[in-house]
Amino acid sequence: MSLATLLVFALVALVAIATPGPTVLLALANGSRYGVRRSVPGMLGAVASDFVLVGAVALGLGALLAASEFWFSVVKWVGAAYLAWLGVRLLRSQGGLDLSQAGGAEGVTARSVFAKSFLVAVTNPKGYLFCSALLPQFIDANAPQWPQYAAIAVVFAGLDFAVMLAYAIVGAKAVQLLHRRAVLWLDRCCGGALLALAGSLAFYRRSA
Numbered sequence: 001m002s003l004a005t006l007l008v009f010a011l012v013a014l015v016a017i018a019t020p021g022p023t024v025l026l027a028l029a030n031g032s033r034y035g036v037r038r039s040v041p042g043m044l045g046a047v048a049s050d051f052v053l054v055g056a057v058a059l060g061l062g063a064l065l066a067a068s069e070f071w072f073s074v075v076k077w078v079g080a081a082y083l084a085w086l087g088v089r090l091l092r093s094q095g096g097l098d099l100s101q102a103g104g105a106e107g108v109t110a111r112s113v114f115a116k117s118f119l120v121a122v123t124n125p126k127g128y129l130f131c132s133a134l135l136p137q138f139i140d141a142n143a144p145q146w147p148q149y150a151a152i153a154v155v156f157a158g159l160d161f162a163v164m165l166a167y168a169i170v171g172a173k174a175v176q177l178l179h180r181r182a183v184l185w186l187d188r189c190c191g192g193a194l195l196a197l198a199g200s201l202a203f204y205r206r207s208a
Helices: 002-016 022-034 038-058 061-067 069-091 110-122 125-138 145-178 180-202
Strands: none
Touching: 002 125, 002 145, 022 038, 022 110, 022 145, 038 110, 038 145, 069 180, 110 145, 125 145
């Protein structure tokens, strides 16, 4: 894989990642509720899922989802149910604590923030199908493939982290300006968006 090919992939991946999706919405909500520093575990969870996703595509699991209606449906409904659960929780939220006083919501652990983002990303079949269609176009079939997939995974994860960090900063700045009311409205907006994404995932078909 040449440097030019990797740069083209980075540009395509950046456009896809920057488009608001479940993980960036979680980063925005986490930034508003817990601050940027306490949102980092969620970003790391999404980054971990990126390596799982690229590894799965390299192993052919993305092609399996594209070919198997059963396994595609299993992943799809698990992902849709989890997104809906997160969306409802955000809609029912009463807003986070004032970050200037508490430094984030009580009872929230780094492990739980990590797990939420990881599970949201790893149970989204769209990601597997998208990467299964996209990644092979940047792989040189005449060269060892695993180093190429490793390079793609590092670039993809780095861009993903940078975009989520930007969203978390926006959420945290909104809280600093508007305090609790901003958290409440951001929770409502992110919750509604996650429910909408859950609905779109529920009606998503392999042929799409």
